Every structure is written in structure tokens, then in C-alpha cells.
Amino acid sequence: MRRALAILLVLAVVATAAFWWLSRPELLPDAAFAGxxxxxxxxxxxxxxxxxxxxxxxxxxxxxxxxxxxxxxxxxxxxxxxxxxxxxxxxxxxxxxxxxxxxxxxxxxxxxxxxxxxxxxxxxxxxxxxxxxxxxxxxxxxxxxxxxxxxxxxxxxxxxxxxxxxxxxxxxxxxxxGWAVEDELTAEEERGRYLAEALAHCGECHTPRDALGVLDRGRWLAGAPNPSGDGRIPNITPAALDWSQQDIAGYLASGFTPSFDTVGGTMAAVVQSLGNLPREDLDAIAAYLARVRPVE
Amino acid sequence: MSAKRLIASSVAAVILGAAAATAQDVTAAVEARQGQFKLYAFNLGALVPMAQGNVDYDAEVAQAAADNLALLTALDQTRLWPEGSDNAAIDGTRALPVIWEDMAALQARFGELQDAVATLQNAAGEDLDSMRAALGPVGGVCSACHEANRAPE
Structure with missing residues (x-):
């Protein structure tokens, strides 16, 4: 009995140490900031x-x-x-x-x-x-x-x-x-990928998540439930988004859809920010979106 | 049928009839307000492609579209937003219930829209740059209201 308790205690200590080790914060090396x-x-x-x-x-x-x-x-x-x-x-x-x-x-x-x-x-x-x-x-x-x-x-x-x-x-x-879209891309599409996947973090809302909140990269940008409840964040893969690249860039610049509706919901604030980018960058995002794997 | 029962069933019929009429009124109001927004979009459709450089600027077309928008946005909204016409109560609308918590705020937004459209009306026939500069704020008012009051599809 005492032996069993001792083993349990050791296991608990090991589990705690493992948790602490695996969950430790990882920082950038100081050398990365040189110059x-x-x-x-x-x-x-x-x-x-x-x-x-x-x-x-x-x-x-x-x-x-x-x-x-x-x-x-x-x-x-x-x-x-x-x-x-x-x-x-x-x-x-x-x-x-x-x-x-x-x-x-x-x-x-x-x-x-x-x-x-x-x-x-x-x-x-x-x-x-x-x-x-x-x-x-x-x-x-x-x-x-x-x-x-x-x-x-x-x-x-x-x-x-x-x-x-x-x-x-x-x-x-x-x-x-790695990037979600790993295909060979043109320079413009690569710029669009950098903007969309890294800075503009489009995937955070437009890609569905599992029960632990991890993005399902197999359904990249394929739409997801609205985290704040009502409706769905739309699928913006080429399977669902049938706007021209000019339409997409124009929407990101002005908030007007091809049918002259205007952006709403949480996307309104996104357009207020992205609208400040040069047109080439918005064209690049549109070019990248055309290269995303179509998901129904 | 006793007199009492007759009265009771007549009252029930009147109440049910009233409820049905209300549901019809709600549907009509939703269709009408969506129709008004479609007319906004149709007229914006003359201006946005010019502003974005996809279509050549035409002062007459731009002025006519801006004049239409001024007329359309001046419409009285009172009967277009009945209670029970939100997306929690019925299908076929994306209007969020939050609108009915503060109808004065909705009226104020239409006021802002009228102001932005008045500026557009003064600028639309001038030249492309003036029209473009005045169109942005109109889209901004549309978008601010959609941000707060409209559910995603």
C-alpha cells in the first residue's frame, strides 16, 4: 500500500514536471535582433x-x-x-x-x-x-x-x-x-500568401477549427461557424467564391461587393484596415486566393 | 353551441386572424425594406465602377444615380421595421434583434446616410475625384450599420 502510494506520488511529480516542461514558453534567440x-x-x-x-x-x-x-x-x-x-x-x-x-x-x-x-x-x-x-x-x-x-x-x-x-x-x-498553400507560386501570389496567411490572418476566422480550437488546415479558408454566434464566416476558396480577382481587390479596397452591397459584420473592420494598403497588395491577396485549394 | 362558447371561439378567431395579418405585414415590410436596399445597390452600381476606374466617368449618369440615392434614402422608415422582423423571429432576413433595442439609433444611422448622400449629390456631377471622395463616406455609413446590425449569411 505504502509502495503504491509512493509510485503514485512519483508519477504525479513526473507528470507535473512533464507538463511544466512541455508547456514552457519558447522565446526568440537574442541574436535574432542583432542589427x-x-x-x-x-x-x-x-x-x-x-x-x-x-x-x-x-x-x-x-x-x-x-x-x-x-x-x-x-x-x-x-x-x-x-x-x-x-x-x-x-x-x-x-x-x-x-x-x-x-x-x-x-x-x-x-x-x-x-x-x-x-x-x-x-x-x-x-x-x-x-x-x-x-x-x-x-x-x-x-x-x-x-x-x-x-x-x-x-x-x-x-x-x-x-x-x-x-x-x-x-x-x-x-x-x-509551413504555409497552408505550398504550391509553386508567382512572386505576386507569394506576396499575397504572406499577406493573407501571416499578417492579415484570414485563416483565423475563415478556416474551421477542431474541438481544441486548432485550425483544420485540410479545409483552409473553407468557411467556419461565426465564433460570435450568428451565421457563418464564408468559404472563400475558389469552390465558393466566384468573384473575379478585380472584384476581390475592389471589395478589400472599398467594401463594395460585386453586386454593390457593402461589407458588414466583423469583416467591416478588416476592410477598414486592408483598405489602407496599396492596390498591388490587394491584387496580390486576390491572386493568392485563386490558388487556394477549392473545398466545397 | 352555447353563447359563451360562440363568443370564445369568435374571440379566438379574431386573435388568430390578427396574428396572421401581423405575419403578413412583417413579410411585406421585410420585402419592402430589402427592395429599398436593392435600389440603393442598383444606383451605387452606377457610381462604384467609375470610382474604381472600371468604367469611364460620366457626369450625367453619376448625377442621376446620386439624385436617386437622395430620394431613396429620404424614405420614411417607420413601417419598414416592425417588431418581430428580426432574424431570430423569422427566416429570410439578416436583421439582428439588436436593432429593436434602440430604434432611435437606427433612425440616426439613416440620418447619417442622408447627410453623406447629400454631400455625394453635390459632388457626383463635378468630376471623378469629387465623386470618388464623396462616395467613400456613403459606403462607410452602409458598412458601419451592416457591421453592427446585420448577421453574416
């Missing part, structure tokens, strides 16, 4: 491509107010309610005091400066494919944006999703380093 300095002008395009304002601007913000990244927008999901944090330049409430390595580890590894994992409502599994140069440029641009006071609200999550350390295990399942 890197951000260009704020280039960073503005990264900012609009990455859609930062879509989630982190105040709910309902428009125009210049979308550059005030005060957070506060709630996201109701099946795991609980996430609240977008303040990522303005406020030193107390926002990210005003962050170094480039801290910022890059947040964006590319989903790890906070204090070593905790971020919840993947923050699309770092997509941003992971972004270049460090783009992240440095983005950081330089965001340093030009205003500071805004607003203390962060806690997320409202049930067990076991409220255990942050467990996200380390989830990352092992969910993070994929």
Missing part, C-alpha cells in the same frame, strides 16, 4: 495589413480614433469571453515600455514580457510566419501612436481554459510553420 532597426513608415503598412486596429481600437471607433489602441472590445467564444487588451503606448496600461524583443516575442511566439502565454484570440499562430523585419517596422510605427489610459479587463474563461500555462501545450498542437 535590426524598425522603419515606422513601412511599419504603417504592416499595421494595416495585420489588422491591429480591428480588435484593439475602442469598439465602434472610426477614422483617426482607430489609431488609439485602447482595447476593451469583448469577444464571446465557446471557451469564454476574451477582452482585447490596451496596446496603446501608455506605459502603465499599454505597451509603452516594451523593448523590440518583448514586442516580437508577443507577436511571433505569443509570450508576454513576464513569460506568460497569451491566449490565441491574439492571432500569433498566424503572425508567427511574419518576418522579424516587418515586426520591427510595426513596433517602430506603433511607437508613434498615442498613449491611452484604460486598465485591462480580465478575460472571463471557465476551467480548464483559465489555466494559462496549458496554452503551452496547445501551441505544440496548433503551431504550424
Amino acid at each position: 535590426l532597426s524598425g522603419d515606422p513608415e513601412r511599419g504603417e503598412l504592416v499595421f494595416w495589413a495585420a489588422g491591429c486596429a480591428s480588435c484593439h481600437a475602442a469598439p465602434g471607433a472610426s477614422g483617426e480614433d482607430r489609431l488609439v489602441l485602447v482595447g476593451g472590445r469583448p469577444f464571446e467564444t465557446e471557451f469564454g469571453t476574451f477582452v482585447a487588451p490596451n496596446i496603446s503606448m501608455d506605459v502603465e496600461d499599454g505597451i509603452g515600455g516594451w523593448s523590440l524583443p518583448e514586442f516580437a516575442n508577443a507577436m511571433l511566439r505569443g509570450v508576454a514580457p513576464d513569460g506568460r502565454h497569451y491566449y490565441p484570440a491574439f492571432p500569433y499562430t498566424a503572425y508567427r510566419k511574419a518576418t522579424l523585419e516587418d515586426v520591427a517596422d510595426l513596433h517602430a510605427f506603433m511607437e508613434t501612436l498615442p498613449a491611452a489610459e484604460r486598465a485591462n479587463d480580465p478575460h472571463d474563461l471557465g476551467f480548464p481554459f483559465n489555466i494559462r500555462r496549458g496554452i503551452g501545450l496547445w501551441k505544440r498542437l496548433a503551431q504550424a510553420d
